[in-house]
Amino acid sequence: MSVLVYTEPHHGKISKNATEAASYASKLAALLGTTATALVCGEASDTETLGQVGISKILQVASEGISQFDTQKLSKAVQEAVRKEMATVIVFSHDFSGKAIAPRVAAKLQAGLVAGAVSLPDTSNGFIVKKAVFSGKAFAHVSVTSEVKVISLLPNSFSVEKTGGTASIESFLPEIGKAGVVVKEIRKESTKLSLTEADLVVSAGRGMKGPENWGNIEELATLMGAATACSRPVADIGWRPHHEHVGQTGLAIRPNLYIAVGISGAIQHLAGVNGSKVIVVINTDAEAPFFKAADYGIVGDAFQVLPKLIEAYKQFKASNN
Amino acid sequence: MKLLVCISKAPDTTSKVSFAENNTKFNEAGVQYIINPYDEWYALVRALELKETLGGTVTTITVGKADNEPTIRKALAIGADDAVRIDAEASDALAVAKQIADYVKNNSYDIIFCGKETIDYNGSQVGGMIAELLDLPYVSLASKLDVNGNTATLERDIQGGKEVVETNMPFVISCAKGMAEARIPNMRGIMAARTKPLQVISGSEVSKLTEIVAYSLLPEKAGCKFIDAENPGELFQLLHNEAKVI
Known part of the structure; x- marks a missing residue:
């Protein structure tokens, strides 16, 4: 018995999502009285991170073509690692890769899958995992009855704990077969910071009155090291690119801080952001529904508030350095 | 080209989320059901567009009881040619995927479309499971799909960007924003939907995990x-000293 965690390096590094999943896996292994192994599908220069969060063994996949993303190949690699490690729980991040591979692995292994878990399982009476449902408006407590279990962990829902260990590294050569899907090209979005992994997000909506008024939003975001996002109407009318749209039908994000400017807070928008740890709302309308979901609010005109905020942030930064 | 679109019902996006029976059931009182938006706006509409340009048929498939039929009729009104309902409890994602995979084994399709996730359980599971059960290629969270002969070119969302990929039919795809624009059914479509074939078949025995x-x-x-x-x-100051997020 062991716990296996899937990781896939991003630009040669173990990603934040993968580190969270690895930390979760080692906590879960401790809970079950066993150890956690990390499967590393691709080259990473910082695999010691995995040891530091409690992983005892790393299986470094050396099969040719493993870093070319294909769910059939990666699912085979995971299955072989499961057999080798006699893993009974397999952990993924519920990110772009986990959503693509975890269902394949679960179907193959006849394993119950909890997708979007937010905490460690309750093992006092069975195996019950809490997961986000209704687009972040509620949680479901899911009992998993199969012998082998698959969990995908919702990003930014589990605090990484560095225990300071080191992991042994073993080269691993699973039979992965041919790719059914061939990667032709990777296009990076123009945004410097990935919205789904950003800790801080500055977002704006129709209250900005036109695409030419985004200068202050971008300036504040750049100063804070935040990603920019927008509401659906603004993406639909072409003021902002679609990849910035957060909400029920766009991206769901869970940053530590979400600052919403000129967004009223329709229920569909809230569904994409209500997993944020802290929400700040800036709106001219004191009755805007978003204030009910906010931790901090400013009732005021964005065109007057934003320049003041930018100045205030510069001062804050200067006095805190 | 034979296209299959997996359709599920979901509570309207404005529904109040509350629970009944000692918090063990979703409270359906006053809840309006719609086609899950990802299944409708992106998967179904893109399938219809491909049919219109390249020819073929669009069939929808749903696992669930008769209360799914209003949403299935809506999919037919939007333009699907026919529908299949597998009369079984949609107990969990793997159970749904097994029912659909069993159906596809006996009725081959070129592309199997799913939405990226349902807006109630947010699992993003069924597409990948169907692909594994049928040993087919799977492109998840795709925002673009073009077909040329037997080959499809797709774009899928990845961390911080997009990936352009190619695969051959048959394959499974889950559809995200960007794939197509929503369509509103017209009166002719609504009238036609009443008489389009909706085949109800019994499901196979599957255990829920x-x-x-x-x-x-x-x-x-x-x-x-x-x-x-x-x-x-x-x-x-508050974000730094009190909330401790900056």
């Missing part, structure tokens, strides 16, 4: 602390 034993709501926010618009700089 997961079960929701309880629900809980998000903890209430403590309330919004307001900051003077004339002096908004206080915000950063």
Whole structure:
């Protein structure tokens, strides 16, 4: 018995999502009285991170073509690692890769899958995992009855704990077969910071009155090291690119801080952001529904508030350095 | 080209989320069901567009009881040619995927479309499971799909960008924003939908491996602390000292 965690390096590094999943896996292994192994599908220069969060063994996949993303190949690699490690729980991040591979692995292994878990399982009476449902408006407590279990962990829902260990590294050569899907090209979005992994997000909506008024939003975001996002109407009318749209039908994000400017807070928008740890709302309308979901609010005109905020942030930064 | 679109019902996006029977059931009182938006706006509409340009048929498939039929009729009104309902409990994602995979084994399709996730359980599971059960290629969270002969070119969302990929039919795809624009059914479509074939077949025996034993709501926010618009700089002190997020 062991716990296996899937990781896939991003630009040669173990990603934040993968580190969270690895930390979760080692906590879960401790809970079950066993150890956690990390499967590393691709080259990473910082695999010691995995040891530091409690992983005892790393299986470094050396099969040719493993870093070319294909769910059939990666699912085979995971299955072989499961057999080798006699893993009974397999952990993924519920990110772009986990959503693509975890269902394949679960179907193959006849394993119950909890997708979007937010905490460690309750093992006092069975195996019950809490997961986000209704687009972040509620949680479901899911009992998993199969012998082998698959969990995908919702990003930014589990605090990484560095225990300071080191992991042994073993080269691993699973039979992965041919790719059914061939990667032709990777296009990076123009945004410097990935919205789904950003800790801080500055977002704006129709209250900005036109695409030419985004200068202050971008300036504040750049100063804070935040990603920019927008509401659906603004993406639909072409003021902002679609990849910035957060909400029920766009991206769901869970940053530590979400600052919403000129967004009223329709229920569909809230569904994409209500997993944020802290929400700040800036709106001219004191009755805007978003204030009910906010931790901090400013009732005021964005065109007057934003320049003041930018100045205030510069001062804050200067006095805190 | 034979296209299959997996359709599920979901509570309307404005539904109030509450629970009944000691927090073990979703409270359906007053809840309007719609086609899951990802299944409708992106998967179904893109399938229809491909049919219109390249020819072929679009069939929808749903696993669930008769209460799914209004949403299935809506999919037919939007333009699907026919529909299949597998009369079985949609107990968990793997159970749904097995029913659909069993159906596809006996009725081959070139592309199997799913939405990227349902807006109620947000699992993003069924597409990948169908692909594994049928040993087919799977492109998840795709925002673009073009077909040329037997080959499809797709774009899928990845961390910080997009990936352009190629695969051959048959394959499974889950559809995200960007794939197509929503269509509103017209009167002719609504009339035609009444007489389009909706085949009900009985499901196979599948065991469920997961079960929701309880629900809980998000903890209430403590309330919004307001900051003077004339002096908004206080915000950063609060975010730093109180909320500790910057």
